[in-house]
Amino acid sequence: MNKPVLLALLASTMLATAAQADVTLTIESWRNDDLAIWQQTLIPAFEAANPGIRLVFAPTAPADYNAVLNSKLDAGSAGDLITCRPFDASLELYNKGKLADLTALGAMANFSDVAKSAWQTDDGSATFCVPMASVIHGFIYNADIFAELGLEVPKTEAEFFAVLEKIKEEGSYIPMAMGAQDQWEAATMGYQNIGPTYWKGEEGRKALIAGTSKLTDEAWVAPFATLAKWKDYLGDGFEAQTYPDSQNLFTLGRAAIYPTGSWEIGVFNPQVSFKMGAFAPPVVNAGDTCYISDHTDIALGMNAGTKHPEETKKFLEWVGSAEFATLYANALPGFFSLNATPVTMEDPLAQEFVSWRDSCQPTIRSTYQILSRGTPNLENETWNASANVLRGSETPEDAGKRLQEGLSSWYEPQK
CATH class of the missing domain: 3.40.190.10 (Periplasmic binding protein-like II)
Known part of the structure; x- marks a missing residue:
């Protein structure tokens, strides 16, 4: 060769x-x-x-x-x-x-x-x-609209609804962008966003797993009651509004507040032409401990x-x-x-979202560990219940009762 x-x-x-x-x-x-x-x-x-x-x-x-x-x-x-x-x-x-x-x-x-x-x-x-x-739940807001209307970032539940009412009365913008069509949106960005404030984060979540707390207790029904009050501020046709619809309403500058989480930051940054801000879930009363879903x-x-x-x-x-x-x-x-x-x-x-770790107690979504292993699946049922409450087709009390009955049917500590 x-x-x-x-x-x-x-x-x-x-x-x-x-x-x-x-x-x-x-x-x-x-x-x-x-x-x-x-x-x-x-x-x-x-x-x-x-x-x-x-x-x-x-x-x-x-x-x-x-x-x-x-x-x-x-x-x-x-x-x-x-x-x-x-x-x-x-x-x-x-x-x-x-x-x-x-x-x-x-x-x-x-x-x-x-x-x-x-x-x-x-x-x-x-x-x-x-x-x-991890991702952190909270509220993203249009800072330009807040400046235009002279609004302060709310820290308590009363202040939160006062801000929503002022935006509604002024009439130029939808106070808050959220729909009920996709169901998970109402649960993840609604119920799981504000809920830890009521059930005291990890304390309440672990009590539910242990069976010492029930979904019919006030701590679990109260966030549904607050969620029901949101529907007056979501704009016409929110019942049929999808998650992308809600995103578009906010990024186009038509809605002032977007209940969501930090996962939207990278999505919104290249789309918006206005300054954005964020605030943590409002506490019920001034001086209460702040809780976040981290x-x-x-x-x-x-x-x-x-x-x-x-x-x-x-x-x-x-x-x-x-x-x-x-x-x-x-x-x-x-x-x-x-x-x-x-x-x-x-x-x-x-940086604003992550700074809340310094002043708020962290928890995770209440349905993710152990409680959704059976049928009916508590996570999916909470989606449906949250959307129903938001639409007004199910009362907060009935939602809690239905979720508890489903959980009790297969989860031994809740029987």
């Missing part, structure tokens, strides 16, 4: 070996609005430091994610990395052997027990997803069936690092790092 041919064969072999050495990992996620952030910021940062490992971010529409992911996992076609919802949905995947145990991962030392709790077994013996971020929202796990466990773990170690925390929190303002290393955020609205 002559020398040129030999060299060509050698080069060909080397190229083939290099190509074989490249491993491609696929990330499953419901956050389809994050695609650009992963492609332009996160993935390039990892790949630059880890030649030979390539990543593909392959999201599914949020409403379809659970069903699609379960089908892929059952068929053995799911990606190597699984974006994890908090608590029961991911715990079920772990219990079925679909998510790997990541307890021994070195990066887990960078997270507190509270941060890891949303992705652990009930006894805390196994952690199966690396925590990424909800552990998103994490990343390893498909137990991945063909590339070592490379997947290497990426997860990076996801648990301070470098990733800083990149993610600033690329996606409003999703707050759960890493123990403090992250400096550049977005002022995100």
Whole structure:
């Protein structure tokens, strides 16, 4: 064999070996609005430091994610990395052997027990997803409208309704943008937003799990009663208004207040032409303790069936690092790092939300841990009840009674 041919064969072999050495990992996620952030910021940062490992971010529409992911996992076609919802949905995947145990991962030392709790077994013996971020509930407002109408940011419930009444009386703007069509909106951005103020955050949530508190108690019915009062300030046709409709009403400057959470910051920033502000859920009476839903929202796990466990773990170690925390929190303002290393955020609205941690007691959404494992599912039933109360088709008392009957029918501590 002559020398040129030999060299060509050698080069060909080397190229083939290099190509074989490249491993491609696929990330499953419901956050389809994050695609650009992963492609332009996160993935390039990892790949630059880890030649030979390539990543593909392959999201599914949020409403379809659970069903699609379960089908892929059952068929053995799911990606190597699984974006994890908090608590029961991911715990079920772990219990079925679909998510790997990541307890021994070195990066887990960078997270507190509270941060890891949303992705652990009930006894805390196994952690199966690396925590990424939490979101904080509250109210975003159009600061230009507030200035124009001479409105002060409300701190108490009475002040909150006084502001809504002034906006309504002036008549130029819808006081508050929220619809009842999608149901989850009324629950997540309504009931779960203001509710912790009434049931005293973790105290009430844990009492419900323990069975020492019931959904017919005043602490759980009262936020429904407050929610029912919102309907006078939501504008015409709110009953048929969807979540995107509500977003548009606010970003177009037609509504003054938007009950929501920090997850909207990155969505709204490029859309609005006015200054935005945010305020925490108002307390019932001046001097009361402030409570916020600081909800552990998103994490990343390893498909137990991945063909590339070592490379997947290497990426997860990076996801648990301070470098990733800083990149993610600033690329996606409003999703707050759960890493123990403090992250400096550049977005002022995100900084406003996270500042409430200094003055308010944190909790998570009341239905997410343990209480939605049975049928009827308390999370989904709370969506329906909140929308009904908002529309006025169900009284707060009847909503509480129905939810309690459903929970009592399968959850032993509530029987």
